[in-house]
Amino acid sequence: MFHRESGVFKTTYAADMALYPLPIAKWTMIALAVIFVLIVPMMVHEYYLSILNLIFIAIVGALGLNILVGYTGQISIGHGAFMSVGAYTAANLAVKLGLPFWLTLPAGGLMAALIGVVVGMPSLRIKGLYLAIATLAGQLIIEWTINRVPAISGGAQASIEVDRPSLFGFAFNTQGRLYFFLLFFAVIAIVATLNLVRSRIGRAFVAVRDQDIAAEIIGINIYRYKLLAFAISSFYAGVCGVLYTYYFGIANYEQFQLIVSIDYLAMIIIGGLGSVLGSILGATFVTLLPIVIRIFMENVGGLFFTAAEMANVISGLRLGVFGGLIIFFLIVEPEGLNRLWRNIRSYFRVWPFSY
Amino acid sequence: MGEDLEFFFALMLSGASIGLMYSLIALGFVLVYKATDAINFAQGEFVMLAGMVVVTVLGAEAPLIAGVVVVLLVMVGFGFGLERVVLRPLLGRPVVAVIMATIGVAAVLRGWGPLVLGIETRALPLPIGDEPINIGPATLPPIQVLGAVVAVLFFLVFSWFFKKSRMGVAMRAVADNQQVAQAMGINVERYFALAWAMAGIVSALGGIVWGAMLGVDVQLALVGLKVFPVVILGGLDSIGGALIGGLIIGIVESLAAGYLDPYVGGGTKDFAPYVLMILVLMIRPYGIFGRRQIERV
Numbered sequence: 325m326f327h328r329e330s331g332v333f334k335t336t337y338a339a340d341m342a343l344y345p346l347p348i349a350k351w352t353m354i355a356l357a358v359i360f361v362l363i364v365p366m367m368v369h370e371y372y373l374s375i376l377n378l379i380f381i382a383i384v385g386a387l388g389l390n391i392l393v394g395y396t397g398q399i400s401i402g403h404g405a406f407m408s409v410g411a412y413t414a415a416n417l418a419v420k421l422g423l424p425f426w427l428t429l430p431a432g433g434l435m436a437a438l439i440g441v442v443v444g445m446p447s448l449r450i451k452g453l454y455l456a457i458a459t460l461a462g463q464l465i466i467e468w469t470i471n472r473v474p475a476i477s478g479g480a481q482a483s484i485e486v487d488r489p490s491l492f493g494f495a496f497n498t499q500g501r502l503y504f505f506l507l508f509f510a511v512i513a514i515v516a517t518l519n520l521v522r523s524r525i526g527r528a529f530v531a532v533r534d535q536d537i538a539a540e541i542i543g544i545n546i547y548r549y550k551l552l553a554f555a556i557s558s559f560y561a562g563v564c565g566v567l568y569t570y571y572f573g574i575a576n577y578e579q580f581q582l583i584v585s586i587d588y589l590a591m592i593i594i595g596g597l598g599s600v601l602g603s604i605l606g607a608t609f610v611t612l613l614p615i616v617i618r619i620f621m622e623n624v625g626g627l628f629f630t631a632a633e634m635a636n637v638i639s640g641l642r643l644g645v646f647g648g649l650i651i652f653f654l655i656v657e658p659e660g661l662n663r664l665w666r667n668i669r670s671y672f673r674v675w676p677f678s679y
Numbered sequence: 680m681g682e683d684l685e686f687f688f689a690l691m692l693s694g695a696s697i698g699l700m701y702s703l704i705a706l707g708f709v710l711v712y713k714a715t716d717a718i719n720f721a722q723g724e725f726v727m728l729a730g731m732v733v734v735t736v737l738g739a740e741a742p743l744i745a746g747v748v749v750v751l752l753v754m755v756g757f758g759f760g761l762e763r764v765v766l767r768p769l770l771g772r773p774v775v776a777v778i779m780a781t782i783g784v785a786a787v788l789r790g791w792g793p794l795v796l797g798i799e800t801r802a803l804p805l806p807i808g809d810e811p812i813n814i815g816p817a818t819l820p821p822i823q824v825l826g827a828v829v830a831v832l833f834f835l836v837f838s839w840f841f842k843k844s845r846m847g848v849a850m851r852a853v854a855d856n857q858q859v860a861q862a863m864g865i866n867v868e869r870y871f872a873l874a875w876a877m878a879g880i881v882s883a884l885g886g887i888v889w890g891a892m893l894g895v896d897v898q899l900a901l902v903g904l905k906v907f908p909v910v911i912l913g914g915l916d917s918i919g920g921a922l923i924g925g926l927i928i929g930i931v932e933s934l935a936a937g938y939l940d941p942y943v944g945g946g947t948k949d950f951a952p953y954v955l956m957i958l959v960l961m962i963r964p965y966g967i968f969g970r971r972q973i974e975r976v
Contacts, residue, residue, distance in 0.1 A: 393775070397773075397775070399775050399778065401782075446957070446960050446961065449960075449961070449964065450960060450964050452773075452774035452775065452778075453718040453774055453778060453915075454911075454960060454964055456718070456720075456775075456778050457907045457911060457956070457960070458957065458960050460904075460907060461907070461908075461953040461956050461957050461960075462957075464904065464949070464950075464953050465950065465953050465954065465957075468946065468949060468950045471946075472946060586782055586786060589779060589782065590783075590786075593779055633798070636793070636794075636798045637794060639790075640789075640790045640791065640793055640794045640798070641790060641794065642790065643786050643787075643789050643790030644786065644787050644789075644790025644791040644794070645790070646783075646786050646790070647782075647783040647784065647785065647786025647787030647788075647789075647790060648783070648787055649783075650779060650780070650782065650783030650786065651765055651780055651783040651784065651787070654769065654772075654776055654779055654780050654783065655765070655768045655769065655780075658772075658776065
């Protein structure tokens with residue numbers, strides 16, 4: 325990842341698809357693993373760990389959405405709702421049946437996948453803007469249903485409190501402990517996605533995205549792969565929702581409103597459509613942005629605004645900056661941060677001889 | 680006339696007047712789609728912006744007419760500017776990119792609008808009084824009647840514009856086939872900008888009417904979510920469709936609220952239109968009057 329190649333020496337497809345293009349890449353991974361598993365949790369303050377935790381959760385969701393939008397070319401404005409499906413499924417199972425997280429987590433994911441397939445059903449007949457509108461309707465209908473049906477939402481405030489996850493009596497009840505819990509799932513999601521997109525299924529997704537008619541002609545069953553994309557993507561979203569639930573200790577529909585769907589779309593556009601590294605960069609960027617804005621406003625904004633106005637100013641600023649970034653990246657750098665990173669790398673590949 | 684029937688007609692009329700006000704906003708969406716094939720996910724935010732501009736002008740002790748003039752100028756300028764800055768660089772890019780860009784515009788307006796023009800909810804008083812107007816069995820607030828009248832007027836004007844005026848015909852040509860239109864000497868890009876400016880005009884009126892009804896704050900943008908059922912039902916590129924679609928959605932909403940709310944505890948109004956929309960998408964995705972051009976996949 326950080327190594328500098330002296331040129332491109334790949335002669336086989338297998339070499340091109342390899343996760344570790346050079347032996348040094350393996351060492352980079354080991355170094356990263358040591359940093360994230362040993363050094364970061366020991367050296368970093370609990371508050372910053374909690375931010376890292378949010379980033380890990382966002383990575384799971386962004387990867388899922390990128391599989392659908394970036395790799396398969398189907399748009400979804402309903403991912404916030406899929407997350408809420410996962411969150412409420414897990415919360416209900418955990419509270420009413422007392423199931424542990426290693427059962428509620430896949431259950432939440434599967435339930436979200438099921439709902440995702442239902443919402444994605446229109447993609448078999450329609451595409452582009454019609455699909456965007458259909459998933460938007462899905463988001464609004466799911467939000468409404470969860471909010472109105474007490475059996476799902478747990479009554480009054482439409483929120484269910486959940487105990488922190490525990491394994492063999494070890495409770496992940498502090499940010500430091502949750503760190504390992506969430507890091508584990510973020511890594512699983514990253515590895516799974518890396519392997520998915522270089523597999524037969526991943527290549528079929530890309531074929532459907534690039535030219536669906538041609539994909540059908542070479543024997544890809546586009547109905548199946550579109551629904552599969554929706555299923556996998558909403559599975560990720562469901563797991564992401566479950567992780568949010570365990571992170572906050574509460575499932576609340578307000579965490580999964582339309583604006584969340586847009587946040588995640590912002591992540592993958594800013595990070596880079598159709599790229600795993602892009603999803604990670606985008607998730608990190610979009611999670612950090614409001615925190616940076618808040619810190620900035622707390623230090624500088626006091627000159628212009630009263631404390632009472634501040635909350636509104638910060639949320640407005642956050643939304644405004646997000647929108648601006650989405651537009652900026654769409655117009656100027658459609659391939660996002662991932663592309664910038666690649667540009668930097670290819671610049672240094674031939675440095676100092678730039679020709 | 681029986682009690683039940685009277686209730687039914689009252690719901691119908693109230694729904695129809697609200698529906699016409701939906702059509703007004705949907706019209707802005709259809710104008711843009713018809714001419715430029717772009718989907719405007721920021722239509723509700725356009726309306727919000729217009730409402731905020733009007734109350735800001737009125738807040739400076741200016742007469743209503745000044746507010747109307749200013750908002751029309753601002754929204755036309757905004758439409759031109761938006762096309763120039765955001766939409767034109769995206770010409771020829773995939774539909775998804777345009778959709779995302781308008782979502783981005785929506786976020787920008789929702790974020791900056793209240794910061795610049797005021798966060799708190801403000802009333803937008805129109806000199807039409809509060810005296811409810813009786814029409815048959817229904818009692819409607821005057822603002823609904825005004826909204827319906829404005830909507831119908833706009834539809835007449837735009838029908839004339841597209842059928843008879845030189846510009847309107849040129850716009851239809853651009854919508855039909857950009858290359859041929861260009862070959863006939865039509866400046867396609869100018870008409871794209873014009874379409875966005877017209878959406879701005881419609882949103883300005885929508886902002887005044889809806890702002891007067893709901894009060895002006897960020898929540899006003901949520902009206903835009905109702906645009907989608909209307910245009911899907913009516914057909915994305917049909918002006919008449921926006922009118923009929925709006926009427927149907929308004930009536931369905933009103934009937935659902937009147938008859939179902941007592942059983943499910945309210946909120947059906949925000950639910951029924953989307954269910955109807957999903958059904959339409961499944962059965963007849965191009966809507967009642969839309970061109971049957973949708974690509975089967």
